[in-house]
Amino acid sequence: MRIYAVTPIHVDAEELARRQARYAALSPPGVEIVLHDIGPDAPRALDTDAQVRESESLVVEALRRAPDGFDALLPDCVLDPGVALLAGTLPVPVFGLLRLSLGWAVLTGRRSAAVARNKAIADEIVARAEVYGWSSTLIGVEVLDLDVHAIADSDRWAGGLGGAVGTLAAAGARSVINGCSAVDIPAGVVLPARVVDPTALALRLIGAGE
Missing domain, CATH: 3.40.50 (Rossmann fold)
Incomplete structure (x- = not known):
């Protein structure tokens, strides 16, 4: 199973690589997470409710525009941005941590x-x-x-x-x-x-x- 994932905040290349390596280490056989940065327009941290809401909106947009070739989608965030909203509306499952x-x-x-x-x-x-x-x-x-x-x-x-x-x-x-x-x-x-x-x-x- 290949899963398309997006970060909830904008991270630099080093942090993205750290998170990707963590997914690779934790994923069981048959599961592959391909992690993407949400982009420079996103918050750099989730410190306020406004940033949480902005992040959720951007994650929803990114998951709706995910490329073909993946079996599922995943926000790289324990707050599950967009999971309840998108569940059952897309051709593939949307998992929430x-x-x-x-x-x-x-x-x-x-x-x-x-x-x-x-x-x-x-x-x-x-x-x-x-x-x-x-x-x-x-x-x-x-x-x-x-x-x-x-x-x-x-x-x-x-x-x-x-x-x-x-x-x-x-x-x-x-x-x-x-x-x-x-x-x-x-x-x-x-x-x-x-x-x-x-x-x-x-x-x-x-x-x-x-």
């Missing part, structure tokens, strides 16, 4: 939560869960208060997780979705609850479905 990872928690009966880089992203995760009808299964979303550069800095991101994951675990969360599609958690990091990489889980589910 949050829809797949949170949906797996729902299907397996796990009480789940999430962490997010900032409040705008946290609010959108809550809104997406409501759109999918899964609000009651999402205990909460803790904000890490990190800037966009922390996405590529795994040690810095991991350093902010402890207190947030501890709060969610104390509230009853059995799994915590890491609220970014492009973050690696260093091996050996011990946290109070299981932290789910939404990209890794989504790709495993897509591979199993094929």
Whole structure:
């Protein structure tokens, strides 16, 4: 299965290559992600609700104009921009990282939560869960208060997780979705609850479905 993916923000060539390599490392046999930058007119970060909305509009447009030769489409974003809007309207499936990872928690009966880089992203995760009808299964979303550069800095991101994951675990969360599609958690990091990489889980589910 070849999947056409687009970033939710404009990234430079180095970051695009890092994200592409991450997809290649995480994709199971038979699944190939071909990642494209959304373009220079897009926001450089999702720090406000206005930027989240602008990003969603651009991602929807990019996915609608995706070239032929792909078996599915994917926003490279845990906020699933355009997924609910486009589902069932295009010739190929539109996968959502949050829809797949949170949906797996729902299907397996796990009480789940999430962490997010900032409040705008946290609010959108809550809104997406409501759109999918899964609000009651999402205990909460803790904000890490990190800037966009922390996405590529795994040690810095991991350093902010402890207190947030501890709060969610104390509230009853059995799994915590890491609220970014492009973050690696260093091996050996011990946290109070299981932290789910939404990209890794989504790709495993897509591979199993094929």
